Amino acid sequence: MMDWTDRHCRFFHRQLTRRALLYTEMVVADAIIQGARERLLGFDEAEHPVALQLGGSDAQKLAEAARIGEAFGYDEINLNVGCPSDRVQSGTFGACLMKTPVLVADCVAAMKAAVKIPVTVKCRIGVDEQDPEPALDTLADGVLAAGADALWVHARKAWLEGLSPKENRDIPPLDYDRVYRLKARKPNEFIGINGGIQSLDAARLHLDHVDGVMLGRAAYHTPGILTGADAMFYGGDAPGAFDHAALIDAMATYAARHIEKGGRLGHVTRHMVGLFHGLPGARRYRQILSTDATRPGAGPDVLKKAFAAVDFSGAAAEAA
Ligand SMILES: Cc1cc2nc3c(=O)[nH]c(=O)nc-3n(C[C@H](O)[C@H](O)[C@H](O)COP(=O)(O)O)c2cc1C
The missing domain is CATH 3.20.20.70 (Aldolase class I)
Incomplete structure:
Protein backbone atom coordinates (compact mmCIF):
# COMPACT_ATOMS: atom_id res chain seq x y z
CA MET A 1 0.00 0.00 0.00
CA GLY A 235 0.28 -24.11 12.42
CA GLY A 236 2.51 -21.81 14.50
CA ASP A 237 2.75 -21.42 18.28
CA ALA A 238 -0.52 -21.41 20.14
CA PRO A 239 -2.06 -18.04 21.01
CA GLY A 240 -0.51 -16.63 24.18
CA ALA A 241 3.04 -17.14 23.04
CA PHE A 242 3.58 -13.67 21.62
CA ASP A 243 6.77 -12.24 23.06
CA HIS A 244 6.45 -8.50 23.68
CA ALA A 245 9.98 -8.18 25.05
CA ALA A 246 11.38 -9.61 21.82
CA LEU A 247 9.26 -7.19 19.81
CA ILE A 248 10.56 -4.21 21.78
CA ASP A 249 14.15 -5.38 21.34
CA ALA A 250 13.79 -6.05 17.64
CA MET A 251 12.17 -2.71 16.91
CA ALA A 252 14.59 -0.70 19.08
CA THR A 253 17.60 -2.39 17.43
CA TYR A 254 16.10 -1.88 13.99
CA ALA A 255 15.35 1.80 14.70
CA ALA A 256 18.88 2.35 16.01
CA ARG A 257 20.30 0.92 12.78
CA HIS A 258 18.03 3.12 10.67
CA ILE A 259 19.02 6.21 12.64
CA GLU A 260 22.72 5.36 12.29
CA LYS A 261 22.25 5.35 8.53
CA GLY A 262 20.79 8.88 8.68
CA GLY A 263 17.11 7.97 9.07
CA ARG A 264 14.66 9.21 11.68
CA LEU A 265 12.88 7.34 14.42
CA GLY A 266 9.55 8.58 13.12
CA HIS A 267 10.02 6.73 9.81
CA VAL A 268 9.78 3.52 11.79
CA THR A 269 7.36 4.42 14.55
CA ARG A 270 4.71 6.02 12.34
CA HIS A 271 3.62 2.51 11.37
CA MET A 272 3.39 1.33 14.96
CA VAL A 273 0.81 3.73 16.36
CA GLY A 274 -2.12 1.29 16.09
CA LEU A 275 -0.42 -1.48 18.04
CA PHE A 276 -1.84 -2.12 21.53
CA HIS A 277 -5.19 -0.59 20.59
CA GLY A 278 -7.47 -1.22 23.57
CA LEU A 279 -4.79 -2.15 26.12
CA PRO A 280 -4.23 -0.11 29.29
CA GLY A 281 -1.63 2.56 28.50
CA ALA A 282 -2.22 2.47 24.74
CA ARG A 283 -3.25 6.08 24.66
CA ARG A 284 0.00 7.21 26.34
CA TYR A 285 1.92 4.92 23.94
CA ARG A 286 0.26 6.61 20.95
CA GLN A 287 0.92 10.06 22.42
CA ILE A 288 4.63 9.34 22.81
CA LEU A 289 4.88 7.97 19.29
CA SER A 290 3.09 10.91 17.75
CA THR A 291 4.99 13.59 19.70
CA ASP A 292 8.38 12.65 21.18
CA ALA A 293 9.18 10.06 18.51
CA THR A 294 8.68 12.56 15.69
CA ARG A 295 11.16 15.12 17.09
CA PRO A 296 14.49 15.50 15.29
CA GLY A 297 17.16 13.52 17.10
CA ALA A 298 14.70 11.13 18.78
CA GLY A 299 16.35 7.77 19.47
CA PRO A 300 15.24 4.22 20.26
CA ASP A 301 14.96 5.14 23.95
CA VAL A 302 11.75 7.00 23.02
CA LEU A 303 10.36 3.80 21.57
CA LYS A 304 11.24 1.94 24.74
CA LYS A 305 9.56 4.65 26.78
CA ALA A 306 6.41 4.29 24.68
CA PHE A 307 6.35 0.50 25.16
CA ALA A 308 6.91 0.97 28.89
CA ALA A 309 3.65 2.92 29.08
CA VAL A 310 1.63 -0.17 28.07
CA ASP A 311 0.40 -2.82 30.47
CA PHE A 312 0.74 -6.14 28.61
CA SER A 313 -0.29 -8.28 31.52
CA GLY A 314 -3.80 -8.83 30.17
CA ALA A 315 -2.65 -9.35 26.58
CA ALA A 316 -2.63 -12.88 25.25
CA ALA A 317 -2.33 -13.76 21.60
CA GLU A 318 -3.40 -10.43 20.30
CA ALA A 319 -1.48 -7.29 21.07
CA ALA A 320 -4.55 -5.33 20.01
C1 LIG B 1 -3.05 4.10 1.67
C2 LIG B 1 -3.36 2.98 0.74
C3 LIG B 1 -2.49 2.67 -0.28
C4 LIG B 1 -2.75 1.61 -1.15
N1 LIG B 1 -1.83 1.29 -2.11
C5 LIG B 1 -2.02 0.18 -2.86
C6 LIG B 1 -1.00 -0.27 -3.75
O1 LIG B 1 0.08 0.33 -3.87
N2 LIG B 1 -1.25 -1.39 -4.46
C7 LIG B 1 -2.42 -2.10 -4.32
O2 LIG B 1 -2.59 -3.15 -4.96
N3 LIG B 1 -3.39 -1.69 -3.50
C8 LIG B 1 -3.20 -0.59 -2.76
N4 LIG B 1 -4.17 -0.21 -1.87
C9 LIG B 1 -5.43 -0.98 -1.80
C10 LIG B 1 -5.30 -2.12 -0.76
O3 LIG B 1 -4.27 -3.01 -1.13
C11 LIG B 1 -6.60 -2.90 -0.67
O4 LIG B 1 -6.87 -3.49 -1.93
C12 LIG B 1 -7.79 -2.04 -0.27
O5 LIG B 1 -7.46 -1.15 0.77
C13 LIG B 1 -8.97 -2.94 0.17
O6 LIG B 1 -8.56 -3.85 1.18
P1 LIG B 1 -8.77 -3.54 2.76
O7 LIG B 1 -10.22 -3.24 2.95
O8 LIG B 1 -8.31 -4.79 3.44
O9 LIG B 1 -7.92 -2.34 3.07
C14 LIG B 1 -3.93 0.84 -1.01
C15 LIG B 1 -4.81 1.15 0.05
C16 LIG B 1 -4.53 2.20 0.90
C17 LIG B 1 -5.50 2.50 2.03
Whole structure:
Protein backbone atom coordinates (compact mmCIF):
# COMPACT_ATOMS: atom_id res chain seq x y z
CA MET A 1 0.00 0.00 0.00
CA MET A 2 1.54 3.22 -1.18
CA ASP A 3 3.07 5.35 1.60
CA TRP A 4 2.15 2.65 4.11
CA THR A 5 3.84 -0.69 3.49
CA ASP A 6 7.37 0.64 3.13
CA ARG A 7 10.29 -1.41 4.36
CA HIS A 8 9.95 -0.15 7.94
CA CYS A 9 6.30 -1.13 8.08
CA ARG A 10 7.10 -4.55 6.66
CA PHE A 11 9.93 -5.16 9.11
CA PHE A 12 7.53 -4.29 11.92
CA HIS A 13 4.76 -6.53 10.60
CA ARG A 14 7.24 -9.34 10.23
CA GLN A 15 7.83 -9.23 13.98
CA LEU A 16 4.11 -9.90 14.44
CA THR A 17 3.76 -12.77 11.97
CA ARG A 18 6.59 -14.98 10.77
CA ARG A 19 4.63 -16.55 7.94
CA ALA A 20 2.12 -14.18 6.34
CA LEU A 21 3.24 -12.91 2.95
CA LEU A 22 3.98 -9.18 2.98
CA TYR A 23 3.64 -6.87 -0.03
CA THR A 24 5.61 -3.77 -0.95
CA GLU A 25 4.03 -0.55 -2.04
CA MET A 26 3.43 -0.47 -5.80
CA VAL A 27 6.65 0.47 -7.56
CA VAL A 28 6.43 1.66 -11.15
CA ALA A 29 8.46 -0.46 -13.58
CA ASP A 30 9.97 2.60 -15.29
CA ALA A 31 11.22 3.93 -11.95
CA ILE A 32 12.98 0.66 -11.22
CA ILE A 33 14.61 0.54 -14.62
CA GLN A 34 15.78 4.16 -14.51
CA GLY A 35 15.89 5.00 -10.84
CA ALA A 36 17.65 4.60 -7.56
CA ARG A 37 17.15 0.87 -7.11
CA GLU A 38 18.42 0.50 -3.59
CA ARG A 39 16.06 3.22 -2.41
CA LEU A 40 13.11 1.77 -4.31
CA LEU A 41 13.73 -1.92 -3.71
CA GLY A 42 16.06 -2.31 -0.73
CA PHE A 43 14.63 -4.39 2.08
CA ASP A 44 15.75 -6.23 5.18
CA GLU A 45 16.41 -9.97 4.98
CA ALA A 46 14.07 -10.41 7.94
CA GLU A 47 11.11 -9.32 5.80
CA HIS A 48 10.88 -12.62 3.86
CA PRO A 49 8.54 -13.79 2.50
CA VAL A 50 7.95 -10.50 0.70
CA ALA A 51 6.35 -9.77 -2.67
CA LEU A 52 7.25 -6.83 -4.88
CA GLN A 53 4.25 -5.16 -6.48
CA LEU A 54 4.87 -3.57 -9.87
CA GLY A 55 2.88 -0.97 -11.75
CA GLY A 56 3.05 -0.67 -15.50
CA SER A 57 1.65 -1.93 -18.79
CA ASP A 58 4.68 -2.32 -21.01
CA ALA A 59 5.44 -6.04 -21.11
CA GLN A 60 9.15 -5.67 -21.74
CA LYS A 61 9.62 -3.05 -19.03
CA LEU A 62 7.64 -5.14 -16.56
CA ALA A 63 9.74 -8.17 -17.43
CA GLU A 64 12.92 -6.16 -16.86
CA ALA A 65 11.64 -4.76 -13.56
CA ALA A 66 10.59 -8.26 -12.47
CA ARG A 67 14.08 -9.56 -13.26
CA ILE A 68 15.62 -6.79 -11.17
CA GLY A 69 13.21 -7.53 -8.34
CA GLU A 70 14.10 -11.21 -8.43
CA ALA A 71 17.80 -10.36 -8.32
CA PHE A 72 17.12 -8.19 -5.26
CA GLY A 73 15.76 -11.28 -3.55
CA TYR A 74 12.01 -10.78 -3.64
CA ASP A 75 9.93 -13.94 -3.25
CA GLU A 76 7.14 -12.99 -5.65
CA ILE A 77 6.32 -10.36 -8.26
CA ASN A 78 2.77 -9.00 -8.28
CA LEU A 79 1.22 -6.86 -11.01
CA ASN A 80 -1.14 -4.09 -9.96
CA VAL A 81 -4.40 -4.11 -11.93
CA GLY A 82 -6.47 -2.55 -9.17
CA CYS A 83 -5.21 0.87 -8.23
CA PRO A 84 -7.48 3.69 -9.42
CA SER A 85 -5.45 6.80 -8.52
CA ASP A 86 -5.12 9.60 -11.10
CA ARG A 87 -1.37 9.48 -11.16
CA VAL A 88 -1.51 5.81 -11.90
CA GLN A 89 -4.20 6.12 -14.58
CA SER A 90 -2.15 8.69 -16.47
CA GLY A 91 0.65 6.15 -16.88
CA THR A 92 -1.75 3.40 -18.08
CA PHE A 93 -1.45 1.09 -15.17
CA GLY A 94 -3.56 -0.05 -12.30
CA ALA A 95 -7.30 -0.65 -12.50
CA CYS A 96 -7.79 0.79 -15.99
CA LEU A 97 -6.01 -2.33 -17.28
CA MET A 98 -9.18 -4.28 -16.46
CA LYS A 99 -10.31 -2.93 -19.85
CA THR A 100 -7.35 -4.43 -21.72
CA PRO A 101 -7.14 -8.05 -20.52
CA VAL A 102 -5.10 -9.22 -23.52
CA LEU A 103 -2.43 -6.65 -22.73
CA VAL A 104 -2.37 -7.75 -19.09
CA ALA A 105 -1.98 -11.38 -20.14
CA ASP A 106 0.92 -10.38 -22.42
CA CYS A 107 2.56 -8.58 -19.48
CA VAL A 108 2.18 -11.64 -17.27
CA ALA A 109 3.62 -13.92 -19.97
CA ALA A 110 6.65 -11.64 -20.35
CA MET A 111 7.20 -11.48 -16.58
CA LYS A 112 6.84 -15.24 -16.25
CA ALA A 113 9.43 -15.76 -18.98
CA ALA A 114 11.81 -13.39 -17.18
CA VAL A 115 11.80 -14.83 -13.65
CA LYS A 116 11.61 -18.11 -11.77
CA ILE A 117 9.74 -16.79 -8.72
CA PRO A 118 5.92 -16.69 -8.73
CA VAL A 119 4.21 -13.95 -10.73
CA THR A 120 0.80 -12.93 -9.44
CA VAL A 121 -1.84 -10.32 -10.27
CA LYS A 122 -4.08 -8.16 -8.11
CA CYS A 123 -7.22 -6.82 -9.76
CA ARG A 124 -10.75 -5.55 -9.18
CA ILE A 125 -14.00 -7.29 -10.17
CA GLY A 126 -14.41 -4.65 -12.87
CA VAL A 127 -14.22 -0.94 -13.60
CA ASP A 128 -16.74 1.70 -14.62
CA GLU A 129 -19.65 0.26 -16.63
CA GLN A 130 -18.10 -3.18 -16.99
CA ASP A 131 -20.28 -6.14 -16.04
CA PRO A 132 -18.18 -7.93 -13.38
CA GLU A 133 -19.26 -11.36 -14.63
CA PRO A 134 -17.49 -11.31 -18.00
CA ALA A 135 -14.93 -8.65 -16.99
CA LEU A 136 -13.43 -10.67 -14.14
CA ASP A 137 -13.68 -14.00 -15.99
CA THR A 138 -11.92 -12.60 -19.05
CA LEU A 139 -9.14 -11.02 -17.01
CA ALA A 140 -8.73 -14.19 -14.93
CA ASP A 141 -8.77 -16.55 -17.92
CA GLY A 142 -6.13 -14.46 -19.69
CA VAL A 143 -3.66 -14.04 -16.84
CA LEU A 144 -4.00 -17.62 -15.60
CA ALA A 145 -3.50 -19.00 -19.11
CA ALA A 146 -0.42 -16.78 -19.35
CA GLY A 147 0.96 -18.50 -16.27
CA ALA A 148 0.00 -16.26 -13.34
CA ASP A 149 0.55 -18.22 -10.13
CA ALA A 150 -2.26 -16.49 -8.25
CA LEU A 151 -4.99 -13.94 -8.79
CA TRP A 152 -5.92 -11.66 -5.90
CA VAL A 153 -9.24 -9.89 -6.31
CA HIS A 154 -10.28 -6.74 -4.48
CA ALA A 155 -13.96 -7.60 -4.42
CA ARG A 156 -15.40 -4.32 -5.62
CA LYS A 157 -15.41 -2.27 -8.78
CA ALA A 158 -13.34 0.86 -9.25
CA TRP A 159 -14.85 3.94 -10.82
CA LEU A 160 -12.06 5.61 -12.74
CA GLU A 161 -13.82 8.95 -12.96
CA GLY A 162 -15.90 10.58 -10.29
CA LEU A 163 -14.50 8.81 -7.24
CA SER A 164 -11.22 9.55 -5.46
CA PRO A 165 -8.83 6.67 -4.77
CA LYS A 166 -10.01 6.68 -1.17
CA GLU A 167 -13.68 6.60 -2.17
CA ASN A 168 -12.86 3.77 -4.56
CA ARG A 169 -11.82 1.70 -1.56
CA ASP A 170 -15.13 2.24 0.25
CA ILE A 171 -18.03 3.30 -1.95
CA PRO A 172 -18.37 0.64 -4.68
CA PRO A 173 -20.12 -2.22 -2.87
CA LEU A 174 -18.18 -5.33 -1.93
CA ASP A 175 -19.23 -8.45 -3.82
CA TYR A 176 -17.47 -11.41 -2.23
CA ASP A 177 -19.79 -13.84 -4.00
CA ARG A 178 -18.37 -12.69 -7.32
CA VAL A 179 -14.91 -13.81 -6.20
CA TYR A 180 -16.28 -17.08 -4.80
CA ARG A 181 -17.88 -17.77 -8.20
CA LEU A 182 -14.55 -17.19 -9.89
CA LYS A 183 -12.93 -19.70 -7.55
CA ALA A 184 -15.68 -22.24 -8.27
CA ARG A 185 -14.93 -21.84 -11.99
CA LYS A 186 -11.18 -22.18 -11.38
CA PRO A 187 -10.87 -24.94 -8.78
CA ASN A 188 -7.23 -25.66 -9.63
CA GLU A 189 -5.95 -22.07 -9.54
CA PHE A 190 -5.04 -19.93 -6.53
CA ILE A 191 -7.72 -17.28 -6.11
CA GLY A 192 -7.35 -14.85 -3.20
CA ILE A 193 -9.80 -12.31 -1.86
CA ASN A 194 -9.35 -8.78 -0.55
CA GLY A 195 -11.48 -5.85 0.54
CA GLY A 196 -13.11 -4.87 3.81
CA ILE A 197 -11.87 -7.88 5.79
CA GLN A 198 -11.44 -6.69 9.35
CA SER A 199 -10.24 -9.63 11.40
CA LEU A 200 -8.60 -13.03 11.27
CA ASP A 201 -11.91 -14.67 12.14
CA ALA A 202 -13.49 -13.01 9.12
CA ALA A 203 -10.51 -14.11 7.02
CA ARG A 204 -10.98 -17.71 8.13
CA LEU A 205 -14.57 -17.71 6.91
CA HIS A 206 -13.48 -16.62 3.43
CA LEU A 207 -11.10 -19.57 3.28
CA ASP A 208 -14.14 -21.85 2.96
CA HIS A 209 -14.52 -20.35 -0.53
CA VAL A 210 -11.12 -19.12 -1.75
CA ASP A 211 -7.44 -19.96 -1.32
CA GLY A 212 -6.10 -16.85 0.36
CA VAL A 213 -7.09 -13.65 2.14
CA MET A 214 -5.32 -10.32 1.91
CA LEU A 215 -5.72 -7.73 4.65
CA GLY A 216 -4.93 -4.09 3.90
CA ARG A 217 -6.23 -1.37 6.17
CA ALA A 218 -7.09 -3.63 9.10
CA ALA A 219 -3.52 -4.97 9.17
CA TYR A 220 -2.13 -1.46 9.02
CA HIS A 221 -4.40 0.26 11.53
CA THR A 222 -4.62 -2.61 14.02
CA PRO A 223 -1.39 -4.54 13.41
CA GLY A 224 -1.81 -6.45 16.66
CA ILE A 225 -4.28 -8.74 14.90
CA LEU A 226 -1.36 -10.14 12.93
CA THR A 227 0.01 -11.81 16.04
CA GLY A 228 -2.70 -14.44 15.77
CA ALA A 229 -2.06 -15.28 12.10
CA ASP A 230 0.72 -17.86 12.46
CA ALA A 231 -1.27 -19.98 14.90
CA MET A 232 -4.54 -19.68 13.00
CA PHE A 233 -3.31 -20.24 9.45
CA TYR A 234 0.19 -21.68 9.51
CA GLY A 235 0.28 -24.11 12.42
CA GLY A 236 2.51 -21.81 14.50
CA ASP A 237 2.75 -21.42 18.28
CA ALA A 238 -0.52 -21.41 20.14
CA PRO A 239 -2.06 -18.04 21.01
CA GLY A 240 -0.51 -16.63 24.18
CA ALA A 241 3.04 -17.14 23.04
CA PHE A 242 3.58 -13.67 21.62
CA ASP A 243 6.77 -12.24 23.06
CA HIS A 244 6.45 -8.50 23.68
CA ALA A 245 9.98 -8.18 25.05
CA ALA A 246 11.38 -9.61 21.82
CA LEU A 247 9.26 -7.19 19.81
CA ILE A 248 10.56 -4.21 21.78
CA ASP A 249 14.15 -5.38 21.34
CA ALA A 250 13.79 -6.05 17.64
CA MET A 251 12.17 -2.71 16.91
CA ALA A 252 14.59 -0.70 19.08
CA THR A 253 17.60 -2.39 17.43
CA TYR A 254 16.10 -1.88 13.99
CA ALA A 255 15.35 1.80 14.70
CA ALA A 256 18.88 2.35 16.01
CA ARG A 257 20.30 0.92 12.78
CA HIS A 258 18.03 3.12 10.67
CA ILE A 259 19.02 6.21 12.64
CA GLU A 260 22.72 5.36 12.29
CA LYS A 261 22.25 5.35 8.53
CA GLY A 262 20.79 8.88 8.68
CA GLY A 263 17.11 7.97 9.07
CA ARG A 264 14.66 9.21 11.68
CA LEU A 265 12.88 7.34 14.42
CA GLY A 266 9.55 8.58 13.12
CA HIS A 267 10.02 6.73 9.81
CA VAL A 268 9.78 3.52 11.79
CA THR A 269 7.36 4.42 14.55
CA ARG A 270 4.71 6.02 12.34
CA HIS A 271 3.62 2.51 11.37
CA MET A 272 3.39 1.33 14.96
CA VAL A 273 0.81 3.73 16.36
CA GLY A 274 -2.12 1.29 16.09
CA LEU A 275 -0.42 -1.48 18.04
CA PHE A 276 -1.84 -2.12 21.53
CA HIS A 277 -5.19 -0.59 20.59
CA GLY A 278 -7.47 -1.22 23.57
CA LEU A 279 -4.79 -2.15 26.12
CA PRO A 280 -4.23 -0.11 29.29
CA GLY A 281 -1.63 2.56 28.50
CA ALA A 282 -2.22 2.47 24.74
CA ARG A 283 -3.25 6.08 24.66
CA ARG A 284 0.00 7.21 26.34
CA TYR A 285 1.92 4.92 23.94
CA ARG A 286 0.26 6.61 20.95
CA GLN A 287 0.92 10.06 22.42
CA ILE A 288 4.63 9.34 22.81
CA LEU A 289 4.88 7.97 19.29
CA SER A 290 3.09 10.91 17.75
CA THR A 291 4.99 13.59 19.70
CA ASP A 292 8.38 12.65 21.18
CA ALA A 293 9.18 10.06 18.51
CA THR A 294 8.68 12.56 15.69
CA ARG A 295 11.16 15.12 17.09
CA PRO A 296 14.49 15.50 15.29
CA GLY A 297 17.16 13.52 17.10
CA ALA A 298 14.70 11.13 18.78
CA GLY A 299 16.35 7.77 19.47
CA PRO A 300 15.24 4.22 20.26
CA ASP A 301 14.96 5.14 23.95
CA VAL A 302 11.75 7.00 23.02
CA LEU A 303 10.36 3.80 21.57
CA LYS A 304 11.24 1.94 24.74
CA LYS A 305 9.56 4.65 26.78
CA ALA A 306 6.41 4.29 24.68
CA PHE A 307 6.35 0.50 25.16
CA ALA A 308 6.91 0.97 28.89
CA ALA A 309 3.65 2.92 29.08
CA VAL A 310 1.63 -0.17 28.07
CA ASP A 311 0.40 -2.82 30.47
CA PHE A 312 0.74 -6.14 28.61
CA SER A 313 -0.29 -8.28 31.52
CA GLY A 314 -3.80 -8.83 30.17
CA ALA A 315 -2.65 -9.35 26.58
CA ALA A 316 -2.63 -12.88 25.25
CA ALA A 317 -2.33 -13.76 21.60
CA GLU A 318 -3.40 -10.43 20.30
CA ALA A 319 -1.48 -7.29 21.07
CA ALA A 320 -4.55 -5.33 20.01
C1 LIG B 1 -3.05 4.10 1.67
C2 LIG B 1 -3.36 2.98 0.74
C3 LIG B 1 -2.49 2.67 -0.28
C4 LIG B 1 -2.75 1.61 -1.15
N1 LIG B 1 -1.83 1.29 -2.11
C5 LIG B 1 -2.02 0.18 -2.86
C6 LIG B 1 -1.00 -0.27 -3.75
O1 LIG B 1 0.08 0.33 -3.87
N2 LIG B 1 -1.25 -1.39 -4.46
C7 LIG B 1 -2.42 -2.10 -4.32
O2 LIG B 1 -2.59 -3.15 -4.96
N3 LIG B 1 -3.39 -1.69 -3.50
C8 LIG B 1 -3.20 -0.59 -2.76
N4 LIG B 1 -4.17 -0.21 -1.87
C9 LIG B 1 -5.43 -0.98 -1.80
C10 LIG B 1 -5.30 -2.12 -0.76
O3 LIG B 1 -4.27 -3.01 -1.13
C11 LIG B 1 -6.60 -2.90 -0.67
O4 LIG B 1 -6.87 -3.49 -1.93
C12 LIG B 1 -7.79 -2.04 -0.27
O5 LIG B 1 -7.46 -1.15 0.77
C13 LIG B 1 -8.97 -2.94 0.17
O6 LIG B 1 -8.56 -3.85 1.18
P1 LIG B 1 -8.77 -3.54 2.76
O7 LIG B 1 -10.22 -3.24 2.95
O8 LIG B 1 -8.31 -4.79 3.44
O9 LIG B 1 -7.92 -2.34 3.07
C14 LIG B 1 -3.93 0.84 -1.01
C15 LIG B 1 -4.81 1.15 0.05
C16 LIG B 1 -4.53 2.20 0.90
C17 LIG B 1 -5.50 2.50 2.03
